[in-house]
Amino acid sequence: MHSFAYKNGTLYCENVNLQELADKESTPLYVYSKQTILNHFHRLREALAPLNAEVAYAVKACSNIAILNLMARNGAGFDIVSGGELFRVLKAGGDPSKCTYAGVGKTEQEIRYALAQGIYCFNVESEAELRAINAIAASMGVKAPVAVRVNPNVEAGTHKYITTGKAENKFGVDFERIESLYEMAARELPNLHLKGLQMHIGSQLTQAKPFLEAVRKVAPLAASLKEKHGIEFFSIGGGIGIVYQGTLDSGVQEWWNEDCAQLTLSTYAQAVVPTLQPLGLHIIVEPGRLIVGNAGALITRCLYEKNGKAKTFKIVDAGMNDLIRPALYQGYHEIIPVREHPSGSCVTADVVGPICESGDFLAQNRDMPDVRQGELLAVLSAGAYGFSMSSNYNSRPMAEEVLVDGDQWNVIRSRQSWEDLIRGESIPE
Ligand SMILES: Cc1ncc(COP(=O)(O)O)c(C=O)c1O
Numbered sequence: 001m002h003s004f005a006y007k008n009g010t011l012y013c014e015n016v017n018l019q020e021l022a023d024k025e026s027t028p029l030y031v032y033s034k035q036t037i038l039n040h041f042h043r044l045r046e047a048l049a050p051l052n053a054e055v056a057y058a059v060k061a062c063s064n065i066a067i068l069n070l071m072a073r074n075g076a077g078f079d080i081v082s083g084g085e086l087f088r089v090l091k092a093g094g095d096p097s098k099c100t101y102a103g104v105g106k107t108e109q110e111i112r113y114a115l116a117q118g119i120y121c122f123n124v125e126s127e128a129e130l131r132a133i134n135a136i137a138a139s140m141g142v143k144a145p146v147a148v149r150v151n152p153n154v155e156a157g158t159h160k161y162i163t164t165g166k167a168e169n170k171f172g173v174d175f176e177r178i179e180s181l182y183e184m185a186a187r188e189l190p191n192l193h194l195k196g197l198q199m200h201i202g203s204q205l206t207q208a209k210p211f212l213e214a215v216r217k218v219a220p221l222a223a224s225l226k227e228k229h230g231i232e233f234f235s236i237g238g239g240i241g242i243v244y245q246g247t248l249d250s251g252v253q254e255w256w257n258e259d260c261a262q263l264t265l266s267t268y269a270q271a272v273v274p275t276l277q278p279l280g281l282h283i284i285v286e287p288g289r290l291i292v293g294n295a296g297a298l299i300t301r302c303l304y305e306k307n308g309k310a311k312t313f314k315i316v317d318a319g320m321n322d323l324i325r326p327a328l329y330q331g332y333h334e335i336i337p338v339r340e341h342p343s344g345s346c347v348t349a350d351v352v353g354p355i356c357e358s359g360d361f362l363a364q365n366r367d368m369p370d371v372r373q374g375e376l377l378a379v380l381s382a383g384a385y386g387f388s389m390s391s392n393y394n395s396r397p398m399a400e401e402v403l404v405d406g407d408q409w410n411v412i413r414s415r416q417s418w419e420d421l422i423r424g425e426s427i428p429e
């Protein structure tokens, strides 16, 4: 699948010339490839075909309504974590009855909204939340569909900020407490429909083993809950990692790569399918990064170069407010020039943004082509948790987003203006 590749020395997204696009639309600019998004979605579905698994796209990864609409039209469900995400899904034409709603801190207003819209299920993260949902459902005269998120206490082998399935993480309910919680709910909470079981052990997993361990540990629990409480589904969460390094070899950007990561779609399927298939439950997966991560790039322009005593800096017009992953998780993103440098002159540099923070970098000590002032760079693998984690810090307007389809492209979110920055603010009399 060619999503970002050089043609005659210029980087393209599908058949769109990114130099021309950025010259026209300005930078920083998020660009997504429609074909790549669909390719990843369909490949995951195929890999899990023996389970007939439902793919519930994790909206938080990239929540633009054009992307959600694309997923909805292709039959995806959605994994949401807020009332705002449900609102987006509905605006995008998504089906609420295909939405699962996770998160440790759902508010009463959000729970009411989700119940009124008829979501598929709440993935509940504590006993207190179970009781709250029961009370709200009772006040509305309905039964709320719920699944409890089990925390299986397995090692995910990912960055500590994105591990979610260890006992010390805030997510889910301890494995050992699940059976008694379902028993309590069945006994005491009549406005709940015990519909399923859910887990999610972390994000950017690059090995199959943690998935295997978690599924093997939790499947007997799912079987027992099916027998005792008639649950219908088991969601195994998302977390499938992508390749962040070496993504552009031979002009092909692929999210799987046997050399870089042991996790491939087939090893993932091999890890989970044999244990899940005999359960006879509706299986859900909740991928975010896998679908959009390598389908997006952040295009930025080099504003200045600075040679300091200790370092060379390439100062670009995208900052940590546009892409926070390097600052937050030491996340690595490949950075390549939009116009190839035939001379091959290289430099070791920090690629930094305009924000007043020393943590405002996109790369540090990076060996890279010696791009000059005014030239464009593409920050790759930025489709997931890129724009969706962006902010207005330093009063910087949020970037524009463009969706490419073949040789066509559309602005799917316009660049914010300075007026947008103060919308809703007021000065007291
Ligand atoms: C409950 C839940 N499901 C799915 C996801 C999606 O994860 P990923 O983008 O790693 O597939 C997340 C985020 O980690 C999550 O918290």
Ligand SMILES: N[C@@H](CCCC[NH3+])C(=O)O
Binding pocket: 060, 162, 203, 204, 325, 329, 384, 385
């Ligand atoms: N936002 C993170 C992952 C966390 C996923 C949400 N639970 C990232 O960029 O890698």
